[in-house]
Amino acid sequence: MSEPAMAPVGAAGVVALVRQCGAPLPAVRVPLAEALGGILREPVCATEDQPAFDRSAMDGYAILRDDPSASFRLVDEIRAGEWKPRTLRLGETVRVATGAALPGTGLQVVMREQARVEAAQVWLAERGEETNIRPQGQDAARGEVLVPSGTVLRPGTLALLASLGHAHPLVTRPLRVLHVATGNELVAPDQKPGPGQIRDSNSTLVRAFFQVRGLALSQCRLPEDEGVAQETLRGASESVDLLLISGGASVGEHDFTRRLLEYLGYGIRLQKTNTRPGKPLVFGTRGPALAFGLPGNPLAHFVCLHLYVRAALEALRGGAETPLFQTGRLAIELVSDGHDRETFWPAVCQRSAGPAELIPLRWASSGDLTPLATATALLRVTGGTTRLERGESIEFVDTECG
Numbered sequence: 001m002s003e004p005a006m007a008p009v010g011a012a013g014v015v016a017l018v019r020q021c022g023a024p025l026p027a028v029r030v031p032l033a034e035a036l037g038g039i040l041r042e043p044v045c046a047t048e049d050q051p052a053f054d055r056s057a058m059d060g061y062a063i064l065r066d067d068p069s070a071s072f073r074l075v076d077e078i079r080a081g082e083w084k085p086r087t088l089r090l091g092e093t094v095r096v097a098t099g100a101a102l103p104g105t106g107l108q109v110v111m112r113e114q115a116r117v118e119a120a121q122v123w124l125a126e127r128g129e130e131t132n133i134r135p136q137g138q139d140a141a142r143g144e145v146l147v148p149s150g151t152v153l154r155p156g157t158l159a160l161l162a163s164l165g166h167a168h169p170l171v172t173r174p175l176r177v178l179h180v181a182t183g184n185e186l187v188a189p190d191q192k193p194g195p196g197q198i199r200d201s202n203s204t205l206v207r208a209f210f211q212v213r214g215l216a217l218s219q220c221r222l223p224e225d226e227g228v229a230q231e232t233l234r235g236a237s238e239s240v241d242l243l244l245i246s247g248g249a250s251v252g253e254h255d256f257t258r259r260l261l262e263y264l265g266y267g268i269r270l271q272k273t274n275t276r277p278g279k280p281l282v283f284g285t286r287g288p289a290l291a292f293g294l295p296g297n298p299l300a301h302f303v304c305l306h307l308y309v310r311a312a313l314e315a316l317r318g319g320a321e322t323p324l325f326q327t328g329r330l331a332i333e334l335v336s337d338g339h340d341r342e343t344f345w346p347a348v349c350q351r352s353a354g355p356a357e358l359i360p361l362r363w364a365s366s367g368d369l370t371p372l373a374t375a376t377a378l379l380r381v382t383g384g385t386t387r388l389e390r391g392e393s394i395e396f397v398d399t400e401c402g
């Protein structure tokens with residue numbers, strides 16, 4: 001096992017390390033009803049042309065495209081789902097429903113609203129150049145890749161798979177995640193804190209981070225007791241793919257997260273970053289499993305979740321690797337303190353036709369939760385920066401995307 005990176009590492013370096021250490025979990029086949037939010041692990045191709053036959057795009061009357069007749073004899077009716085091939089002659093028409101298979105080739109469908117019908121005779125009030133036909137293969141040709149491997153299975157994707165008859169897609173098996181909040185000062189959100197206590201906001205933040213991605217996790221709260229933590233997690237963490245420990249990641253006397261991870265069999269790969277908020281980050285690996293010791297302050301939690309835990313999820317689930325940063329421009333001036341570490345500044349991201357517009361939010365410290373009420377982005381402010389003017393280009397992390 002290589003020595004952990006004790007020298008400060010920037011955000012890009014941490015993400016690269018996490019991606020290097022993470023490998024996709026095994027894949028399983030699941031029914032479509034259980035596949036929502038899964039990561040597809042195989043390309044899905046069209047097994048036949050889409051559509052597989054010429055279909056009427058509307059309710060109307062099918063006639064020969066070059067038929068000059070003024071009126072037409074109604075010789076049949078075809079509903080959606082029926083298959084009635086035939087050869088139309090001049091002066092003949094077939095009533096067709098939207099989606100119905102056309103009886104032959106070289107046809108045109110005239111809208112029902114443009115026809116007058118008496119008994120079995122049809123007169124056309126108008127007749128444009130449009131065929132009003134969805135031709136075979138218009139959407140896709142047989143063998144064409146329609147859903148690439150690595151795609152997140154959203155409702156529309158599942159509908160496409162259903163139409164292709166791909167009823168049991170191959171997806172990454174469900175991720176097993178355990179989140180542990182530590183600290184004697186923590187009480188539940190519905191409890192009144194006593195002297196020196198605070199409400200636990202990190203558990204809610206972590207749970208919501210996973211919920212918006214359609215992922216489940218187990219959570220527990222442990223006292224600031226290393227022996228109790230070891231005994232509790234010795235069995236509970238054996239089968240997890242991702243372990244998150246909130247708090248205890250710094251270097252104080254009671255900060256035992258690194259020792260706890262080592263006790264559980266994790267090799268420590270990193271123990272601090274050159275970023276703020278979120279400098280005292282611990283990252284470790286145990287075989288294919290990954291673990292993070294997250295700094296206890298909530299804004300630092302927010303940053304680490306959207307930078308490093310997000311990278312771990314992509315690696316473990318086998319999804320497409322997304323760029324870490326996007327580029328936008330400042331909507332207002334940003335004034336910083338010139339800190340020498342790379343700073344991730346909470347902001348609001350506004351999108352229109354042009355580049356994303358970023359509005360920096362006020363924050364006092366890594367324990368300040370107030371900007372998280374509206375933050376949808378994190379601005380990447382390089383070390384030593386004291387001022388950025390309105391309109392300047394800036395890199396950012398979109399915290400609203402999965």
